[in-house]
Amino acid sequence: MDGDIFLSPGISRVVVQAFLGDREHLVAGGKGDQISGREREVLTLVAEGRTNKEVATLLNIAEKTVAAHRANMMQKLGLKNAVDLVRFAIRDGLIEL
Numbered sequence: 001m002d003g004d005i006f007l008s009p010g011i012s013r014v015v016v017q018a019f020l021g022d023r024e025h026l027v028a029g030g031k032g033d034q035i036s037g038r039e040r041e042v043l044t045l046v047a048e049g050r051t052n053k054e055v056a057t058l059l060n061i062a063e064k065t066v067a068a069h070r071a072n073m074m075q076k077l078g079l080k081n082a083v084d085l086v087r088f089a090i091r092d093g094l095i096e097l
């Protein structure tokens with residue numbers, strides 16, 4: 001085959017993610033599976049730059065509930081702050097740059 005390298009689609013994905021530095025996502029098998037649907041909604045809105053108050057209004061929940069979801073996600077995912085949450089949302093494909 002003229003010295004070219006051919007990879008299956010599954011292997012190609014793993015190679016590209018490793019090349020892009022997304023090793024944690026590969027090893028963990030996708031930490032996004034650990035968060036609930038509501039947490040994912042909150043994360044998407046937070047990653048878009050919305051405040052807790054705006055998220056609460058949009059989802060018709062209390063501001064304290066939004067804060068609790070954020071804290072739960074950070075604990076589940078082993079993240080330290082909102083910046084880490086946004087990075088996670090980008091890596092997990094919840095938002096695009």
